[in-house]
Amino acid sequence: MTPRAYSSLTAFLAHHAALSGARDRGAIGSADAAVLAAMDSALAELSDAERAVLRSAPRDRSGAAARRRARAELHLAHILDARGLLDA
Numbered sequence: 001m002t003p004r005a006y007s008s009l010t011a012f013l014a015h016h017a018a019l020s021g022a023r024d025r026g027a028i029g030s031a032d033a034a035v036l037a038a039m040d041s042a043l044a045e046l047s048d049a050e051r052a053v054l055r056s057a058p059r060d061r062s063g064a065a066a067r068r069r070a071r072a073e074l075h076l077a078h079i080l081d082a083r084g085l086l087d088a
Helices: 009-024 030-043 048-055 063-082
Strands: none
Touching: 009 030, 009 063, 030 063, 048 063
């Protein structure tokens, strides 16, 4: 199963966090598990550092931290766009 196209990176990341939390609690159905697997596959194309910066709260909006987050978001946007998962 393929996840739907998302209107923004924020929506994609929020949905991923919600599904991951459900999986961690053992409260995820098979359809949602398939969507989460497709989302995880897209995120797997990012480096470990990019995934870490996207998981962290975007509290530091200045300097190097902001640039790292912006680069990770741009890379993820390209991946999602190539997979048809971003409506932007």
